[in-house]
Amino acid sequence: MILGFVVALGLVFPGLARAGEILVYTALEDDEYPGYLELFKKDHPDITVKVVRDSTGIITAKLLAEKDNPQADVVWGTAATSLLVCDQNGMLEGYAPKNLDKVASQFRDTANPPHWVGIKAWETGFCVNTVESEKLKLPVPSSMADLIRPEYKGKIVMPNPASSGTGFLTVSAVLQTMGEEKGWQFLDKLHDNIAQYTHSGSKPCKMAGAGEFPIGISFGYRGIIQKQKGEPVQTVFPTDGCGWDVEANALVKKAAIKPEAKVFLDWALGADVMKMYAKVYPLTAYPTGVAIPEGYPADPFKILVKNDFQWAAKNRDRILEEWTKRYGGKSEAK
Missing domain, CATH: 3.40.190.10 (Periplasmic binding protein-like II)
Structure with missing residues (x-):
């Protein structure tokens, strides 16, 4: 790169x-x-x-x-x-x-x-291409939990947390809110549905907006600004809490x-x-x-998960090493 x-x-x-x-x-x-x-x-x-x-x-x-x-x-x-x-x-x-x-x-x-x-x-937000989702008869996901449903297999792109801050805050939130054992189990299931990991936090939303994939895990600003530009993108803030x-x-x-x-x-x-x-x-x-x-939302602070920045920073290298070992094979080429 x-x-x-x-x-x-x-x-x-x-x-x-x-x-x-x-x-x-x-x-x-x-x-x-x-x-x-x-x-x-x-x-x-x-x-x-x-x-x-x-x-x-x-x-x-x-x-x-x-x-x-x-x-x-x-x-x-x-x-x-x-x-x-x-x-x-x-x-x-x-x-x-x-x-x-x-x-x-x-x-x-x-x-x-x-x-x-x-x-x-900034916070986790899903960018959902409403036109592509309708064509594929995919429901709009409302939570992180929804993303591991079988109908989304191969339909989601997400940032690589080793290169993207958006990717890291999303993974960190999963591990902090679920605990590490259940968190990694969830990420294993999510990985099954991921088509590709990108090296940019905004790229999944740009790909969704262009119709390359129906769903991009990204961040709120990206989806909202793309909709303002006329793209068929709905920004979803997960109901089970946004990493930030x-x-x-x-x-x-x-x-x-x-x-x-x-x-x-x-x-x-x-x-x-x-x-x-x-x-x-x-x-x-x-x-x-x-x-x-x-x-x-009217009060955007209420959608955020509890985030221990010190824990995230202290464990960052360990988390990224484990994530790369498990899931790095689906990352786009640098």
């Missing part, structure tokens, strides 16, 4: 030196983050931001590989469980960005100053920390960009007053 997608934003004024340049790693969606950065560009035209974007697992692996020679200045919108792994390896610098006092406790590190701070959360994680920011520990990195982190938790996040992600770090997007 070609790692990342690099975008440089900034204004260069002839004869004037740039105030600074920072490198930001992110797992935010590739059709999502450019709009946010346009706002940053307006607010801080003298700071150049270079972005490396990829799936959560790939960004996490890149950060860990660069542990002894960190390249990024900031991590933006990447799973809190991944940042906890980085923090356990001593890779993050504590920093209290502006507006930290507004952030809900479950959206931030407990350390003072925090080593990571969330901006929003926090998209969080962090300051990378380096010998020389750039002041522009802290400026970016302050901006990324600001009210203006938080309202932009809330237009498609109602689970924001603090209230914005923005109406909940159509397609989400």
Whole structure:
């Protein structure tokens, strides 16, 4: 897989030196983050931001590989469980960005100053192609439990948790809510119905939207945004609870920390960009007053399972090793 997608934003004024340049790693969606950065560009035209974007697992692996020679200045919108792994390896610098006092406790590190701070959360959602499902006479699944029914055999695609944060939060939720013994038994049965595991959390929804498969296990934002674009996609939030994680920011520990990195982190938790996040992600770090997007339940926090981030981070490597051993044979080629 070609790692990342690099975008440089900034204004260069002839004869004037740039105030600074920072490198930001992110797992935010590739059709999502450019709009946010346009706002940053307006607010801080003298700071150049270079972005490396990829799936959560790939960004996490890149950060860990660069542990002894960190390249990024900031991590933006990447799973809190991944940042906890980085923090356990001593890779993050504590920093209290502006507006930290507004952030809900479950959206931030407990350390003072925090080593990571969330901006929003994302959750498991099924993307169901209503046209294809009707053709195949498939009922729309309403729960995770429904997905192991025999009629769905070969009709479901799902993200690989080793490369996708959406895949990991979904697997982690199964293991936490069912217990590991029953959880792995459930995942065995689900595997029987899976046609393919993808290396992107959004790809199952894109495949469902294109009619390649009737059902894609993905996340809420993806299905809702695709429906807004006219695709025949119904987003289902499982009634037995949604796995979830926090998209969080962090300051990378380096010998020389750039002041522009802290400026970016302050901006990324600001009210203006938080309202932009809330237009498609109602689970924001603090209230914005923005109406909940159509397609989400009235209280989206109520659909989330209880999630122990520390447990998920501590057991991440073990879970992924076991998952890959059991199910990796159905993963798409990298």
